[in-house]
Amino acid sequence: MKNIEIEPMDADAFAEFGDVIECSRGVPTTINEGMCQRFSDLANLAHDSSGRLGVSIFRSRLRTLPYELDLVERHPLGPQAFLPMDGEAFLVTVARDVGGSPGHPRAFLTQRWTGVNIRRNAWHGVLTPLSGTGLFWVVDWIGESGNLIEHRWPEVWIVGEECI
Amino acid sequence: MKNIEIEPMDADAFAEFGDVIECSRGVPTTINEGMCQRFSDLANLAHDSSGRLGVSIFRSRLRTLPYELDLVERHPLGPQAFLPMDGEAFLVTVARDVGGSPGHPRAFLTQRWTGVNIRRNAWHGVLTPLSGTGLFWVVDWIGESGNLIEHRWPEVWIVGEECI
Numbered sequence: 531m532k533n534i535e536i537e538p539m540d541a542d543a544f545a546e547f548g549d550v551i552e553c554s555r556g557v558p559t560t561i562n563e564g565m566c567q568r569f570s571d572l573a574n575l576a577h578d579s580s581g582r583l584g585v586s587i588f589r590s591r592l593r594t595l596p597y598e599l600d601l602v603e604r605h606p607l608g609p610q611a612f613l614p615m616d617g618e619a620f621l622v623t624v625a626r627d628v629g630g631s632p633g634h635p636r637a638f639l640t641q642r643w644t645g646v647n648i649r650r651n652a653w654h655g656v657l658t659p660l661s662g663t664g665l666f667w668v669v670d671w672i673g674e675s676g677n678l679i680e681h682r683w684p685e686v687w688i689v690g691e692e693c694i
Numbered sequence: 695m696k697n698i699e700i701e702p703m704d705a706d707a708f709a710e711f712g713d714v715i716e717c718s719r720g721v722p723t724t725i726n727e728g729m730c731q732r733f734s735d736l737a738n739l740a741h742d743s744s745g746r747l748g749v750s751i752f753r754s755r756l757r758t759l760p761y762e763l764d765l766v767e768r769h770p771l772g773p774q775a776f777l778p779m780d781g782e783a784f785l786v787t788v789a790r791d792v793g794g795s796p797g798h799p800r801a802f803l804t805q806r807w808t809g810v811n812i813r814r815n816a817w818h819g820v821l822t823p824l825s826g827t828g829l830f831w832v833v834d835w836i837g838e839s840g841n842l843i844e845h846r847w848p849e850v851w852i853v854g855e856e857c858i
Contacts, residue, residue, distance in 0.1 A: 551831075553751045562820040563765075565755045571748040571836050583747050584735040585775055585811070585833060587717045591729045601727075611749055613831045615807060616781050643779060643829065647749070656726040665807065667715075667777045667831055669749060672735050 534599070534689045539622065539638040539646075547624040547652045549573040551611065551645035573647035573669075577608030581673020588612070590657045590664040596691035599623055602632050602653045603680045608671025610654075613645040618662030622646050623655030623689065632681050637689045653681065698763070698853045703786065703802040703810075711788040711816045713737040715775065715809035737811035737833075741772030745837020752776070754821045754828040760855035763787055766796050766817045767844045772835025774818075777809035782826030786810050787819030787853065796845050801853045817845065 537543065541550040551572045558567035575583060602625055614620060619640045625632035632653040639660075640646060648654045650671075657666060671677055701707065705714040715736045722731035739747060766789055778784060783804045789796035796817040804810060811833075812818045821830060835841055 551749060551751070553753065556751075558753070561752075562754070565757075566821055567753045568832075569751040569753070571750055573749040575747060575749065583739060583833075585715060585737040585739065585777070585809070586735055587715070587720075587733040588725075589717065589722070589731045589733070590726070593729075613749070613777060614779070615777075617779055617827070617829075643827075645749070645831065657730055663781070663807075665781075667809065668732075669747075669833055 532687055533691060534635055534637050534687050536637045536639050536690045539640045539644065544638060546626065548649040549647040551647055552641065552643060573611050574649060575609050577650060577671045580675060581607060581671045583669055584672035586668045586670065588657055588666045588668050590659050592664050593658045593660060595660065597621060597658060597689040599635060599655055599687040599689050600683050601680060602635065602655050603678055604651050604653045605671065605677045606651050606679060607673060607675060607677040609647055609650050611645060611647040611669040612657060613667040615665035615667055616662040617643045618659065621658040621660055625653040627653060635687055695849060696851050697855060698799055698801050698851050700801045700803050700854045703804045703808065708802060710790065712813040713811040715811055716805065716807060737775050738813060739773050740814060741835045744839060745771060745835045747833055748836035750832045752821055752830045752832050754823050756828050757822045757824055759824065761785065761822060761853040763799060763819055763851040763853050764847050765844060766799065766819050767842055768815050768817050769835065769841045770815050770843060771837060771839060771841040773811055773814050775809060775811040775833040776821060777831040779829035779831055780826040781807045782823065785822040785824055787822065789817040791817060799851055
């Protein structure tokens with residue numbers, strides 16, 4: 531049993547895994563006769579051309595801390611953008627690939643009003659809302675081919691609790 | 695000056711303009727070891743292949759009723775999915791195409807926790823949140839070509855107020 535500290539979400543630290551989708555750093559264009567700001571094209575949605583992108587809704591049970599992480603997955607054919615439907619912060623777990631397997635995982639807690647795009651083929655834990663409705667808009671790859679690779683660690687990582 | 699009644703959003707009535715993105719009628723698959731329901735692929739995102747889909751954030755000022763509608767637009771190269779970031783209901787105005795121009799407009803008020811996808815080339819008014827933060831995740835076409843056709847009526851339509 532090993533412990534993982536939760537880091538505040540940071541776009542630079544997260545860049546190797548995907549995109550933090552929020553508007554605090556972007557420069558918007560003004561549209562709709564001055565009534566709306568557009569923060570444009572905030573996620574890398576590159577995907578395999580054998581499928582297409584779709585919009586789905588995920589309704590997840592809430593999780594609690596400390597969170598026991600023993601399973602990560604990756605999607606070789608496309609990205610997966612998680613956009614909270616209620617503005618709540620949520621936990622995101624990811625891991626660098628090391629020779630085809632996930633390395634030491636990292637855990638990030640988003641800010642409110644923030645989405646996360648997991649880049650194609652990046653190792654990540656499943657959706658882990660900690661508060662709110664557990665509802666997310668999800669933009670991901672839709673197609674016929676298998677798009678899920680899982681890895682289960684023999685030992686559980688404990689996320690969000692100091693060593694006891 | 696002509697009046698337009700607001701209709702409650704209804705997927706069947708809206709189908710000629712686009713998709714109502716919500717999970718009340720769908721049958722989910724269960725994922726993430728039973729912890730999450732997935733309502734999959736809820737919008738027709740067909741688009742021109744000269745560009746791609748992206749995720750953006752729109753931050754709109756709130757509007758009030760009665761709403762004065764004199765401008766609609768359409769995007770010939772791709773769809774535009776509006777996904778509220780705060781779960782709030784919002785007003786959606788659309789019009790059937792009649793020989794290249796918009797016909798009599800219709801206005802729909804969504805339910806909470808509901809998104810709307812405006813299909814490629816469907817006439818629609820600009821984003822009109824009535825409450826909440828005015829924040830929306832938007833999935834639409836990103837590319838170099840012109841993707842905006844506007845139509846301004848010589849007279850204003852009044853949405854959401856009975857004749858006086």
